[in-house]
Amino acid sequence: MSVTKFCQLVQISRQAYYKQCQTQSRCEHHEHTVIGFVREVRLKQPRIGTRKLKFLAATKGIQIGRDKLFELLRKHRLLVRARRAYHRTTDSRHRFFCHPNKVKDGLTPTKPEQLWVADITYLPTQNGESYLSLVTDAYSRKIVGFYVDDNMKTQSVKRAFISALRQRQSEEKLIHHSDRGSQYCSKEYQDIHKKHRVTCSMTDGYDCYQ
Incomplete structure (x- = not known):
């Protein structure tokens, strides 16, 4: 069937048809770019979650909404269970005061x-280890503050805050709310x-999401 006959059948103009094709092509290209990026990151961090993937994608100039990213990950079976990968970033053996957990009651x-x-x-990179300090709004799930450094010292988390x-x-x-x-x-x-x-509120263990 020719383009002209198809357009007549569905009652759209040729211009609208070609515009729709271009839009679809751009969407497919964007999806390919996003999924390629996700697979690359997952090679080093198999269990990194959607929120942090969105943030890392933005640092590479790849813009995508949280819901759309979640949709693509589900489509390509790239969602992971909500179990945090273990790379210890918490040292609770210190002399400082630990605040009580104000959010554990729900x-x-x-x-x-x-x-x-x-x-x-923890962010493994080609240049060595890096650490991403994040502050996330629990309601909107948006990252409201961040800082990347090659260490986990107080100055880094301070800058994110x-x-x-x-x-x-x-x-x-x-x-x-944070860990201890x-x-x-x-x-x-x-x-x-x-x-x-x-x-200030602090978790009872190592995980800030407790």
């Missing part, structure tokens, strides 16, 4: 900037909480 945020979760992710605070829109009560790592418990990091009147 605190559920109802809007952004009520609960932030801080985390450190400060970058999040600079974008803060509300002055209402905010809880910052020495970086988060340090006086230098806790001073930021006091300065910006942020309530």
